[in-house]
Amino acid sequence: MTFGEKLFQLRKEKGLSQEALAEKINTTRQAISKWETGQGYPETEKLLMIGNIFGVSMDYLLKDSVEPSNDKDAGYYVSKEMAEGYLLSAHKVSKYMALGFFLIALSFIPYFIFKQDPAIYIIPTILFATFGIGMFVSASFLEEDQYKVLKTESLLFDEKYLKGLTVRYEDIKKRYVVINLVGFCLFAAGLLAFGIERKFITSEFLVPYYPVCIGLIAIGIYIVMRTSTLLDAYKLLAKNEVYTNSFGFKFRRKVRKKVDDF
Structure with missing residues (x-):
């Protein structure tokens, strides 16, 4: 044939x-x-x-074979258009996911400002939490089905495009590692303020600053979630060999194969 x-x-x-x-x-x-x-x-x-x-x-x-082979061990070919589309989608998804965590963290602020009056703080708390959950739901809808295969197969690229993508990944990695560190420091600063005040200080002089501490935690979470999600998306493409050799990828592939066989 x-x-x-x-x-x-x-x-x-x-x-x-x-x-x-x-x-x-x-x-x-x-x-x-x-x-x-x-x-x-x-x-x-x-x-x-x-x-x-x-x-x-x-x-x-x-080749002149009659029966088709469904062996995909060689990899799934990803065009430049598909890869760039996936990265654009990852930018949107990371924004909504990070915003969801940010709003949920902020939902604790009204309690510390109006904790003497539950009737006042309960409404803004519910609103912040609801919008945060809404961001998560929106992120799940933004993740297009056509890109899900990229997380389940070994990937093949045009060699020239892959080289350019790897350079972009290394450049973004350098910048995002610094930004990620800033986010982690903000998160740690807000969290430590609570720990120190509760562990070593009995005068509760930091209590008025609890909303500020929560704000630092929320900003830190947003930065870390945003940069980490984007870096993972670039790593999935530019360092696919590392990704496919990870335990998580191999485990998911085995599970999927058993489901297909079943």
Whole structure:
């Protein structure tokens, strides 16, 4: 079976028209038609994208085999457009997640300001907490399904793009490590103020400053969550080999395989 015959069969089995397939791999209907009639072959990037779409290996597409292979150990090809889309999505998700933690932390401030009157502090506390939870829910909706595969497969990239992405990751890592440290220091300063006052000071002179301490904790949490989430997104792409060799990735992959087999 030739490549063109395999492509035609796979396209029909998936119920895709030539126009629909062409749109998915960013080419023209005429190109798909020529490939299917044996008048040419797609470039490597397009072959990898075709393999992703139909869930078959490069060996199956290029060799004279009849049965398709679903072995994805070689990796899932990620185009530049998909990688940049994922990073843009990660920016939005990290913003909403960090804001959610920030608002939940702030929800404790009204208690320390109006703790003598529950009727006053209960409403702003509920509002802050509700908006914070709402941010979490929004973040879950912002995470697009098309990018979830990036967290479950070994990834392949265009070599030139990967080099540029790695440089960007190292640059961002240097800047974000400093910002992350600032966030952690703010968080620790706010937390230590509570600990020191309760452990060593009995005059409660820090009590009026509790809202400020909580504000420091909230800002610290926002900074740490925002930078950490973004760094993880860049690391997932630029250092995918490290990510895929982690225990968490291997464990999730084994669980998914057992579920699929079941």
